[in-house]
Amino acid sequence: MHESLIARVGRRAAGVSPSRLVHLAARVREVVAPQPWPFDEAAVGLYRCEQRGRGALPHPPYLYGLLAAARTARAVGAEEITALEFGVAGGNGLRALQEHAESVRSWYGVAVTVVGLDSGHGLLPATDPRDSPFALPEGEFAMDQAALAPHLDGTELVLGDVGRTVGPLMERVASGELPPLGFVAHDLDVFTGTHATLQAIGALPTGAALPRVPMYFDDISGYPYTTATGERAAITAFNEGPERRRIGQVENLEQTLGGSARWANWPRHMFVLHTFDHPDYGAPEKVTQMDLGLRSTLRSPSRP
């Protein structure tokens, strides 16, 4: 006679020690309901937001980036930050950034000034082969300004080639007219514009940006993007500049996030701009330390 699956599992479980069962339950939970790494307050905040049952979060990397920026802002005593989206197109990302900025303001008391930058007419003519002109034609992703305008609430839209607009915008950040740079979403798709934005950001005076600025790069996965083209090539060019500024990838971020983010691709697109010579680089951030005490569940070494 066949034994039922439940009976078989029950019979096996009866012979398993309680500590092994706890370990197994934790492993099952990690697969069914992944938990965020408690060390990363932004990961915990993102997970809680998803758990509040608001449905799928729009643009979760934008919320994660703002939460990470708010953590650094509080460490250095900044009450306001600037968040940018390069490449607005229809405006779905900018609207999500605006919405998440309001959440971060109400939860953490950090005010976020949101600015979106776009040509207004879609992709510009390619001026460099690293813009992948064979796949990204001029005029693609054109914006409908009339449709977007009613959805912007306090969010500024800067129109024109970022090669010309990003410099004056950074001057406003440097002069204090805009708060310190806190988070940047890069979604221009191409090398030329992204290179221009990173060079302008890199030229900001120390102190006009948070010591660590989370950066999301949307276009680094899949064809036609490679390590030698588009946004990834612009990161490489930036990192060939002065050593005091580096853009580093947050490696294996997805392994430290909870909920749906554990299985998402976007965490592989999260980077951080470090300003190593920032006077407040070492200002302590709020982190939950891991318990590294000896666990009682570890087996004692066998006696000789």
Ligand SMILES: C[S@@+](CC[C@H](N)C(=O)[O-])C[C@H]1O[C@@H](n2cnc3c(N)ncnc32)[C@H](O)[C@@H]1O
């Ligand atoms: C993929 S779309 C952005 C999508 C948008 N973030 C969203 O959430 O839907 C890329 C945008 O980058 C803009 N763009 C590319 N190069 C630019 C440049 N040099 N100056 C200004 N805008 C540029 C294009 O106008 C296009 O709208």
